[in-house]
Amino acid sequence: MSIAVVNFSEKFSRIGELHAYKLVAQMNDYHFKLVRMKREFIWHSHPETDEVFMVIDGRMWIELRDGTLSLGTGEMVVIPRGVEHRPYCREECRILLIEPAGTLNTGNAGGDLTDTGLEWI
């Protein structure tokens, strides 16, 4: 039986660094990625896809052009395609992202914070 249960706590315990996105599951052409985040991210959007943020542990904020969302443990949000957003975490937050394979964390903005080292854990 090769179908593996993903335990978020166990997976996070294997992630030694902040801001390194790790792949834990794939559903059709969608990736499920974990990240330990503690930073102010940049404004960006994903013109081609919606994106899900789910907080596994901690608190994050997502600034939008017309307000700021606050998400705690056990909360999620869908950022619609094309909507500019700027995520940030004041303290470390453990986040699950769900989006199509190949979606870049910096979306249309690019730049130095673009993560290109995605690996399975």
Next chain:
Amino acid sequence: MSIAVVNFSEKFSRIGELHAYKLVAQMNDYHFKLVRMKREFIWHSHPETDEVFMVIDGRMWIELRDGTLSLGTGEMVVIPRGVEHRPYCREECRILLIEPAGTLNTGNAGGDLTDTGLEWI
């Protein structure tokens, strides 16, 4: 700002009955559905899509032809397309399902347990 944060606990508090699937989010053409489950389900598969089960609170089992998966709070699994499975919960379990819009809970099996009353909460 019309983008709403989904709080799983708050959403579950609005679900009065077992086995009624409720829609809480949509990402592209994928639905995020909550269900309070306490039953033995039927064997079925989804020939056209993978399917994600995530346990928000409780424990569920998913019987496969070659073994049984056990998932507790904070765990998820991807059941690949075409793989026969039979979910069951001995006590009430609160589950998030992620799958393409239009995916039926009974997959290829059909029958009386097919849920057709999906609504947004």
